[in-house]
Amino acid sequence: MTDTQWRADENGGSPSADTADAATADPVVALEHEMIAVTRRFRRLIAERSRAVHPRLDPVCYPMLLMLRRADAVAMSDLLTELAIEKSTLTRRIDSAARLGLVERIPDPDDARARLVALDPGCRRKLDEILENETELWRGRLADWSAADIRELTALLQRLGESMD
Template sequence: MDEQQPEILRAVEHEVTALLRRGRVISWEIARGVHPDLEPNAYGLLLWLRRCDSIRLTDLAARLGIGKGTLSRQIQGLEGLGLVRRDPDPTDRRASLLRLTEEGQHRFDAARSARLGQFREKLDNWSERDVTEFAKLLRRFNEGLG
């Protein structure tokens, strides 16, 4: 990017900051929709578990870029809320597979449906092409973050 355009970078910084700030508020709301005692960061864990069906803790930690100890504590909290369970890994007796409980799936799906409804409402007057391009650019930006 041309170094002559710092105002464009400042505009990007402003919009990303606004998005992150709003995202934190939305994360609190969506987490409370899943369970009143759920931490906002945990929604992302539930999202990955819903996508994967089941996954080892070490693999999930690697995908999320967080330490196993930190993730283990977060998973224990989700287990305590009855949202996640550990099943024995059939390929390795020393390991276990994480997955959502039926209650976890039900609560997650209901909260996600509400969240997607909010997105649908906000993007309703956008063309399908614009929404597709927006998703593509967000993915590209996120992948560039590491």
């Protein structure tokens, strides 16, 4: 399937009728089409969430903020491992978020030479609010799904993710 055969619709990238027939014939092709559509929608959601945190926040920084939200402070080495990015890329993202007042570098109590990265308390509160609202939106989107269907989708997504590592 070429990029020219793929026509994104207004809802974030569903396949056109031409490609839908081809995708139906091959379940792997159908999966690929749906994954592309879902990826486009998630990119849009991440961009919206990033703007909600700060109007000038680059969406590529958002996953880092979510990781920092799970801990009081995180070592750069842990961020590098979790985010699977280069050190220079991480440094730029931290610098960018720090300039916006969203994160700060603090001394590592276990190593005087090292620094940890921590969320600013205001950023943490904003992320908590955004994620709480997003959870409610997901509850609405999945209101007609059974709990078993949600668990099955979760398990299948985990399995798919593991196969991609």
